[in-house]
Amino acid sequence: MTTVNTNSTATAVNDLMSTMNAKPKEVDSVQADTDKFMTLLVTQLKNQDPLNPLDNAQVTSQLAQLSTVTGVNKLNATLETLKSSYQSSEAMQATGLIGHGVLVEGSDVQLSGGKAILGVELATPADKVQLVVTDATGKEVATIDMGPQEAGIVPVAWDGVPNPDNLGADGKPLALADGKYSFKVVATRAGEELDDAKGLAFDSVASVTTNSKDGVKLNLPGKGAVAMSDIKQVL
Incomplete structure (x- = not known):
């Protein structure tokens, strides 16, 4: 007949609960996970049943899981660092566009002084x-x-010339305002x-937000806030 030491069991439970409910410290998340795992493992070893100790395969499996989790956490930390670095680089590049004209997807065109800029994006060639x-x-x-045009982005400078049949009341060609x-x-x-085929509208970069x-x-x-990837061409 096996006798269970209730005091030892209670101590083990308390140790495990204390470990799981410990207040988080301001430390690196990877190191924190490693420390927590090792504390749990040591607690298990200290309070294991001498007649039924932990199996070596189980311990090895747990260590392998720790290694996997640690590796994933380190990878996530590296990706966050790369993301931050990329955003900083993109922000510097975007700042250099302030004051430049750009083409973005759109269907509006602003005629000013009888001149306007617009564009076309063709995925395939057109005859x-x-x-x-309008x-x-x-x-x-x-x-x-x-x-005819090849596939790609084609900027267009429009001189505001209307259709020949766009006539005024006097029968003369009506200039576009x-x-x-x-x-x-x-x-x-x-x-x-x-x-x-998509239309491209002309706009200018006023500022950058990060x-x-x-x-x-x-x-x-004109367009509002757009991503860098929305810029089809810088003029």
């Missing part, structure tokens, strides 16, 4: 590319014919319209 400009009422007022217009891309290949949650953001007057 014919046109930009159809005013605030949705009326087509200008068509920019770009001809400065202001905001919209446009759409019509790209075709072998007579079929492509669905992988925080741990959203990373680096470029603040554009």
Whole structure:
């Protein structure tokens, strides 16, 4: 008949509970996990049943688990360091863009002084590319014919010239007033319209915002806050 020492069992339980509920210290998380594991292991060894000691395979398995957890924690710490370093580098790069014009995905174009900048992003080549400009009422007022284009990003300088049929009450060509217009891309290949052509709007970088949650953001007057990856081309 085996006799269980209740005092020893109570002590072991108290030791384990004290270890698990210990107040966290301001130490490295990897070292803290290692210390906690070793404390638990030593507590187990101190309070093991002499007639039924811990199996060597179990101890080896626990040590292997500790090694795995420690390795993962160290990897996470390294990745956080790399992430912080990357964000700092990206922030410096973004700051250099302040005051520069950029092209971002969009369908608005601002005519100022009879001139405007816009662009097109083509995923595949096109036999014919046109930009159809409309005013605030949705009326087509200008068509920019770009001809055939290869895949890629193509900036466009528009001189504000309207369609020939955009006539005033006197029958004369009606010049387009400065202001905001919209446009759409019509790209075709072998007579079929492509669905992988996107319009690009012109904007400028006013400032840069950096925080741990959203990373680096470029603040554009027209588009708002965008990521570095949203910038298609710097002009």
